[in-house]
Amino acid sequence: MFTKLFRAFLLLPFVSLFACSSDPDTGNSKDFPxxxxxxxxxxxxxxxxxxxxFIPLKIPEGTPIQYFGFDPNMAISEDRIFLNTDPYMNPSIHEFDREGNHVQSIARKGGGPNEYENxxxxxxxxxxxxxxxSRASLLEFDEKLDIQNRINLRQVGSYFVIDFHPFEENKWIVSLRGAEPEEDGFFKNFAIFNRDSLTYEFLHLKSYPASGSGEAGSIVPYEEGFLLNFGASDTIFYYSKGTIQPVLSMNSGDRSMPMESRLQPEDKADEELEQMIATQTYDFYFGNVEVAGETINTQVFGITPKPLSLAELEEMGEIPADFPIYEVFIQPKKQQIKASKIVPGLGGFPFSDGEYFYRLLYTETWNQLLESGQLGEKHTQALQIASxxxxxxxxxxxxxxxxxxx
Known part of the structure; x- marks a missing residue:
């Protein structure tokens, strides 16, 4: 996640976050909060x-779980937590029950019939x-974590799947990178993938040219459809029954990113990224979206800016705990919004089982939370017990x- 933000000056992997979206089906409707x-x-x-x-993950000695600074990836079912902490060097998968007890782990990087790449x-x-x-494959596992179905996405096109959710029988709703621009220069990133016919049906929602270097798209189930979001978009959309409508928008006033920044091509947006992070003139909407109950969550860089010089950025060895990155929580039906800094520094994206939010706290993160007490006395005590x-x-x-x- 945010480690991606600092490629320009910390030599960490990054995809810039300048993306926005427009939907030809929505017109100029303002019937949303x-x-x-x-x-x-x-x-x-x-x-x-x-x-x-707080759920301590009880990992048996010898389990092939390693931490290399990558953002964790999780999926939470009714009774299981699936976890990956290293997508490339040792791409293992770890299964826990909802109390954190280890169920099983696999580490099968390779090209064999029951193996995977990343x-x-x-x-x-x-x-x-x-x-x-896994790269250009969609893998479906059974309860033993053996690969039950392997779908070669290279047969469909040279796209990279960013996010995916089951849509209906034999179909997935996906967000993609690598699509060719439309005639107007904009991009379609969301599609319905048919696993039987190996075809994509692209949705009408479009992103600006610069979105190719950011979060190409985030998808989360919501009510009878899905929320769709792009990096730097000030609008979150709702897709259901073949139509796309805005469900809410966010307004940063004079801190809103100028339209010309959103229209820049990817390479130009990358060139200006370091300066924009230093000056913190605008709020950045990161483009992720999650839902727990009736609460919609996304993240924003800014709100309370702490400008830095380029020299300070170049010398920065780690992300400070008070870096201005905030969780934003929105309850559209109650017309309420809150922002908070739940974890120090960058902290990764949250995940959800539809009812609760989840996030993985690496050792340095939960230790910082214990030392700072920023969660409050009650929660800090519970975290200490879990540790x-x-x-x-x-x-x-x-x-x-x-x-x-x-």
Whole structure:
């Protein structure tokens, strides 16, 4: 996630975040709520978090789990938590029950019939089994974590699948990178993939040219359809029954990114990234979206800017805990919005089982939370208890939570 943000000056992997979206089906309709993004919406984690639980992952000695600074990837079913912490060097998959007890792990990088290449994205099938995007393959696993179905996506086109969810029988809704631009220069990134006919049916939602270097698209089930989001988009869309409509928008006022920045080609946007991070003139909408209950979550860089010089950025050895990256929580039906900094530094994206949010806390993260006490006394004590249940003090902890509303 945010490690990607700093390629220009920290030599970490990055895809820039300048993306926005437009939908020809929505016209100029304003029949959806718009929320102001200001410092007034910021609250402490203690004020925001509700029904918090810390789940120590009880990892047996010798389990092939390694941490190389990659953002964790999770998928949560009704009774399982699936986890990957290294998509490339040692792309292992780890299965836990909902209490953090280890069930099984596999490490099968290779080209054999029950092996895979990378672990690019975890997901679930309609019946709650694990599914994985591995380079140009869509893999569907059985309960023993053996590959039950392997679909070669190279037969469909030279796209890279960013996100995917089961759509209906034998179909997936996916977000893609690598599509050719439309005649107007914009891109279609969302599609319905038919696993039987090996075809894509592209949706009408379009991204600006610069979105090719950012989050190409994020998908999450919502009500009777799916929420769709792009990096730097100030609007989150809803797809259901063949139509796409905006469900909410966010307004940063004079901190909103200029349209000319969103229209820049990918290479030009990358060139300007370092300067924009330093000056922090605009809010960046990262383009991820998750839902727990009726709460919609995304992340924003800015709100309370802390400008830096380019020299300071170049000398920065690690991301400071107070870097201005905020979780934004929106409850459209109650017309309410909150922002908070739940984890220090970058912290990765949250995941969801539809009812609760989840995120993995690496050792350095949960230790920082214990030292800072930023979660409040009650939650800090619960985190301390969870840390004492770990088999190895270097292992991660999962935080599961809801958001409190009036």
């Amino acid at each position: 718009s929320f102001q993004i200001t410092k007034d919406i910021i609250q402490s984690p203690e004020q925001v978090l509700g029904e918090v639980e 672990i690019d994205k975890l997901g679930l099938t309609n019946d709650g089994r694990l599914a994985v995007i 004492e249940q770990l088999v190895d003090e270097e292992d991660p902890i999962v935080i599961r939570y809801k958001i409190k509303w009036d």
